[in-house]
Amino acid sequence: NAGVTQTPKFQVLKTGQSMTLQCAQDMNHNSMYWYRQDPGMGLRLIYYSASEGTTDKGEVPNGYNVSRLNKREFSLRLESAAPSQTSVYFCAGTSGGAAGTQYFGPGTRLTVL
């Protein structure tokens, strides 16, 4: 039982490059989330998926897109990376409508030069 996994763990991009952050869970979570965490800013929600087949914007969606490929996988795409997107990205999942009970992946540390 791997829980919530994220790939890659680290990534360096140049401005304008694109990439996809992968997230997968084997905990049967209905809802999945993407957050970014910056120093002094706390966790900010980028996008979430309440259930398979649905996605919605969070607090800071600009510059990102997501895909809920199936119940297990929820990916985050940066189409044209900018230095302001340098951050630590966390994926999380939850079940049963208990939005406060979240299980996080280990994070992806992204630097955009």
Added chain:
Amino acid sequence: RKEVEQDPGPFNVPEGATVAFNCTYSNSASQSFFWYRQDCRKEPKLLMSVYSSGNEDGRFTAQLNRASQYISLLIRDSKLSDSATYLCVVPPGGSYIPTFGRGTSLIVHP
């Protein structure tokens, strides 16, 4: 008023001390409350949940004060390993979106 507010600290305490953090929230419809622990450069992990007046787990006690709209986390007999950032989470009633506080930093020194 921000939805969820925490004192960022740091709270600097000696081993064995008792320390408490508060978290205030603005949405009176919230029914459940959570404390997470986040170690440096790691992911947040659920520490405790609070659904009614309080919850206790070993050295950790979480209390809810609905009238004043805050929750607290009390840590007794602090250990060096308790050094971390403690995040308060308050999901608005019926929402899929939890609201995270920015966290309170705790440093326990010998």
